[in-house]
Amino acid sequence: MAYNLVVPVTEQEDLGHGYFRIRLAAPEIAAESRAGQFVMIGVPDIDVMLIRRPFSVARVAPPEGGRPAGFDVLYKIYGKRTLAFSHLRPGSTMSVLGPLGRGFWIPDEHRDDGEAELFLVAGGIGNAPFPLLLQHLTPAQARRTTLFFGGRTRADLTLLDWFRERCGRVVTATEDGSHGVKGFVTAPLIAALDAEPRRPRAIMACGPPAMMKAVAAIGLQRNVPCQLSIEETMACGFGVCLGCVVERRDPTGDFDRFVRVCCEGPVFDAREVRL
Amino acid sequence: MNPGVRTAVDVGRGLVLKNPVLTASGTFGYGLEFEPYLDLAQLGGVVVKGISPKPRAGNAPARIVETPSGMLNAIGLQNVGVRRFVAEKLPHLRERDTAVVVNVYGTAVDDYVEVASALESEEGVAALELNLSCPNVKEGGLLIGKSPRAIEEVTAAVRRVSTRPLWVKLTPNVSDIVEVARSAVAGGADCLTLINTFVGMAIDVERRRPVLSNVMGGLSGPAIRPLAVAMVWQVHKALPDVPIVGIGGIVSARDVVEFMLAGARAVQVGTANFNDPGVATRIASDLAAFCVARGVTDVNELVGAAQRTPPASEGCG
Numbered sequence: 001m002a003y004n005l006v007v008p009v010t011e012q013e014d015l016g017h018g019y020f021r022i023r024l025a026a027p028e029i030a031a032e033s034r035a036g037q038f039v040m041i042g043v044p045d046i047d048v049m050l051i052r053r054p055f056s057v058a059r060v061a062p063p064e065g066g067r068p069a070g071f072d073v074l075y076k077i078y079g080k081r082t083l084a085f086s087h088l089r090p091g092s093t094m095s096v097l098g099p100l101g102r103g104f105w106i107p108d109e110h111r112d113d114g115e116a117e118l119f120l121v122a123g124g125i126g127n128a129p130f131p132l133l134l135q136h137l138t139p140a141q142a143r144r145t146t147l148f149f150g151g152r153t154r155a156d157l158t159l160l161d162w163f164r165e166r167c168g169r170v171v172t173a174t175e176d177g178s179h180g181v182k183g184f185v186t187a188p189l190i191a192a193l194d195a196e197p198r199r200p201r202a203i204m205a206c207g208p209p210a211m212m213k214a215v216a217a218i219g220l221q222r223n224v225p226c227q228l229s230i231e232e233t234m235a236c237g238f239g240v241c242l243g244c245v246v247e248r249r250d251p252t253g254d255f256d257r258f259v260r261v262c263c264e265g266p267v268f269d270a271r272e273v274r275l
Numbered sequence: 276m277n278p279g280v281r282t283a284v285d286v287g288r289g290l291v292l293k294n295p296v297l298t299a300s301g302t303f304g305y306g307l308e309f310e311p312y313l314d315l316a317q318l319g320g321v322v323v324k325g326i327s328p329k330p331r332a333g334n335a336p337a338r339i340v341e342t343p344s345g346m347l348n349a350i351g352l353q354n355v356g357v358r359r360f361v362a363e364k365l366p367h368l369r370e371r372d373t374a375v376v377v378n379v380y381g382t383a384v385d386d387y388v389e390v391a392s393a394l395e396s397e398e399g400v401a402a403l404e405l406n407l408s409c410p411n412v413k414e415g416g417l418l419i420g421k422s423p424r425a426i427e428e429v430t431a432a433v434r435r436v437s438t439r440p441l442w443v444k445l446t447p448n449v450s451d452i453v454e455v456a457r458s459a460v461a462g463g464a465d466c467l468t469l470i471n472t473f474v475g476m477a478i479d480v481e482r483r484r485p486v487l488s489n490v491m492g493g494l495s496g497p498a499i500r501p502l503a504v505a506m507v508w509q510v511h512k513a514l515p516d517v518p519i520v521g522i523g524g525i526v527s528a529r530d531v532v533e534f535m536l537a538g539a540r541a542v543q544v545g546t547a548n549f550n551d552p553g554v555a556t557r558i559a560s561d562l563a564a565f566c567v568a569r570g571v572t573d574v575n576e577l578v579g580a581a582q583r584t585p586p587a588s589e590g591c592g
Contacts, residue, residue, distance in 0.1 A: 004312050004553055046526045046550050050496050051341045095551065235339050235346060235549040240304035240324075242350045243339035255330035258353070 002100050002238060003028050006044050009092045010070055017155035018077040019125065020086050022094075023061060023070050029098050030068035033057040035133035036103030036204075036229050036267040040237035041073065043084065044095045051235050053081055054262070056206070057099055059131035074128040074158065100237050101266045104133055104227050106141075107201045117144035119200045119224075120167075121189055121215050123207020124156040129229050131159065133204070134166045143168040146192065146200075150185025150211070154178040186214045199224050204267075209275065216270040226270035232261040239263040247274040279567040282559075282574050284319070284540045287465035287518040288440035290402055292319035292374055292541055295574055296531060296559040299522055299545035300325055300378035300404065300444075301350065302495075303555075305364040306371070312552035317559055319541055320374030323364070325406045327380045328389045330356035335488040340477050345496030345524070346546060347475050349489035352380050357393045369399020376442065380406045384432050391437040403439050405429065407459075408446030408471035420446040420471075423458035430462025442520065444468035447499075452506045453513045466518040468543070469507050473499055496546040500524030504537050511538020511579050526554070528561035535574065536581035 003026065011023035029039060035057075042052035055075055060068040077083050088094065106118075118141070120130050127149060134142055146169040151157050153176045164170050171188045172180025181188050185207075193199070199222070205215040206229035219226025234244035245258035246265070249272055259265070259273065282294035297320040303309060306321040315321060333353025340347050355363070360377075368375050377400050381387040387405060394400050407420035407429060419425045430443055443459035445452065447470040456467055472493025477486040485491075503523025511519055521539030525531060526547040534542045544555045566574060 001311060004551065042550070046547060046554075047344075047497065050344060050546065050550055051346055052550060097552070233337055233339055235341075235348075235546075236552070238308060238552065240302065240308050241339065241348070241549050242333060242353050243336075243348065245333070245336055245338065245353075247335075253330075255332050255356070257332040258336075 001032070002098055004097045005029070006093050006095050007070075008090070009088050009094060010090055012086070012089060014086075015158045019074070019158045020077070021058070021072050021074050022085060022088065023072050024094060024096055025070040026096055027067045027069060029057070029096065030060040030071040033060065033071060033099040033132065034103035035136050036129045036227075037099040037101050038237070038266055039073070039096050039098030039100065041085075041094050041096045044093055049081065049084075052095065052097070052237065054100075054231070054234055054237055054266075056128035056229070057132055058128045060135060072131070074125060076125040097237055101262055102264065104129070104204050104229070104267050106137070107225065117141050117201060118146070119189065119192070119203045120145060120147045121185060121203060121205040121207065121211070122147065122149050123185060123211040124151045125158075126205075126207030126211070126229075127159060127163070129206050130204075131162065134163070142166050145169075146171060148173070148185050148189045148192070150174065150207070152176060184214070185211065186218060189215070190218060193218070193222055193224065201225065202227055205229065213275045216275055219270050227267050228270055228273070228275075229267045230261050230265050230273070230275075234262050237262050248272065249274045280563050280572055280574065282563055284575060285518070286402075286440070286520065286541055290374065290440045290465075294319040294559050294562070295535065295539075295541040296555060296562060297322055297374075297376065297520065297541060297543045298548060298555050299543035300406065301348075302545040302548045305360070306368050306375070307364070309548070309552050313556040316372040317556040318373045319559070320376050320401060321368070321371075322376040322378050322404055322543060323360070323368070324354050325352050325378040325380035326354055326357050326360050326390055327352060328357055328386050330354065330359065337487055338489075340486045340492070342475070342477055342494065342496075343498060345494050345498030347477055347487060347492035347494055348472070349487045349492035351489065354380070357390045361393065361397055365397060365399060374401035375399055376402045376404050378404045378406050378444070379433075384429050387429050387433050388436055391433045391439075395437055395439070400439060402442055402466070403433065403437060404442040404444050404468055405433060406444050406471070408444055408448075420455070421449055423454055426455055426458040427462035430459050430464050434463035440465045442466040442468050444471055446471050447502060447506055448474050453509055456510045456514060456517070460514060460517055464517075466520060467510060468520045468522060469510055469539070470503050470523055473502065495524065497524035497526060500530060500533075504533055507534055507539050508537040508582070512582060515579065525558070526550075528558050528565045531558060531562050532565060532577060535577040536579070538579040538582060540575070540578050
């Protein structure tokens with residue numbers, strides 16, 4: 001069930017280099033969000049903002065009276081909408097619809113045989129769905145989780161310390177070599193997959209299109225289950241505008257060539273979609 | 276709705292809507308998707324996504340982009356086709372206490388006739404709305420919608436196989452909206468839906484290419500409202516007895532009133548449904564409140580009222 005609300009902003013944190021974290025006081029949404037699900041958010045005045053924007057539910061706030069007080073959205077300033085978001089202050093209101101879509105699924109949750117658990121792959125602001133995932137993992141699962149975190153430069157690796165406290169292992173890569181391995185994040189991912197004695201249960205990835213395409217190919221080649229959190233322009237977020245489609249990998253006919261990112265995704269198995 | 280005001284409107288061929296607020300085809304799915312957010316029974320009607328004889332996959336992405344006070348879409352009429360609509364959607368939709376208007380799309384006269392015929396024996400279809408105006412499919416739609424003769428021909432062909440109230444949704448991408456309106460009426464239209472989207476495009480200046488895969492798209496949203504109001508005004512002036520359903524950038528009850536004052540008997544809320552899935556019923560209740568606050572006892576008093584009031588002439592302009 002998705003909630004359609006106007007809620008207060010309670011925190012706005014400048015994470016530097018155009019990255020921000022905003023907290024919305026929507027306990028209902030925070031309590032029911034699964035990792036990888038998203039919300040449509042905007043300013044409440046339709047004359048100011050006609051089309052809301054989709055963002056991952058990044059993290060839930062600590063509980064107050066039994067349920068989380070709200071949730072965080074991580075965003076980067078790309079255009080005038082995200083710029084306007086960055087000017088909001090605690091006490092401002094935002095309109096929000098969510099939680100929406102299909103999130104990540106955690107395979108064999110109760111298995112505990114000591115093997116590698118999950119490989120998370122994040123590119124820049126593509127780290128956004130992973131804090132909530134880590135909040136939902138057991139401590140033992142989190143210890144066996146590796147985050148491969150890539151960016152153009154060190155400044156793109158936001159919340160790095162937060163991830164380091166919670167993940168068993170964090171491997172970074174930057175295109176300019178300012179942090180971790182120099183180059184794309186897929187290089188250490190491939191190295192780790194080839195070095196692991198046993199395969200991880202799943203790769204979960206979120207990042208720019210080129211990274212997603214590469215990670216999907218890596219997962220498919222090695223037969224490792226691979227979940228992709230895909231972004232596409234959308235107007236509604238709940239399945240009616242039909243704006244946010246991606247190509248299905250195995251259509252049964254011409255009429256079902258596409259799937260909606262908002263409803264059938266945003267998290268897809270790499271075998272489901274053609275990027 | 277509000278006890279202080281009569282909201283029922285007659286949109287032709289005996290179809291009376293409980294209030295003038297409908298939702299526009301292509302922005303409201305098959306209606307049921309909105310039930311978590313509003314009560315369909317509070318709407319004058321629901322116009323479903325355009326239905327074609329066969330299912331359609333639609334266009335490749337990118338399909339939408341926001342523009343100043345509007346958005347461009349080039350969905351390409353992705354829909355489940357008439358058979359699945361009748362089997363899977365209509366049984367649920369007809370249970371709801373609102374008028375179900377089925378938007379019909381085809382690429383040739385036979386397609387419109389096929390869908391209209393398939394729906395003729397189905398209960399719970401209050402009216403058909405012929406989409407003669409989609410700018411986003413390569414064949415048909417807009418070409419038919421731009422030719423007065425083709426509009427008359429398609430409308431008359433559907434008229435022959437359907438006893439349902441027949442609405443014709445016209446494209447604004449013509450040089451004379453009144454001429455195409457007359458053609459639809461000549462073909463047997465009971466009501467005119469004015470208007471569909473304007474052809475527009477956006478170019479990504481960094482990548483030096485059109486944003487939409489279809490290159491052109493249909494512009495909707497508040498950006499087109501004044502253009503739509505003008506067309507409603509022109510058609511109502513020329514054809515005062517023909518019911519008009521106004522559409523174009525409606526986001527509030529005041530916008531509804533504006534369309535009604537120009538000559539619309541009812542309206543459709545479109546793009547605003549994407550922004551807020553609960554907006555349509557709020558507009559309907561706000562409309563009643565607007566009327567009550569101004570001593571309007573029947574919404575029909577508003578229809579075309581601005582055409583009877585001389586324009587403001589004071590000032591130094």
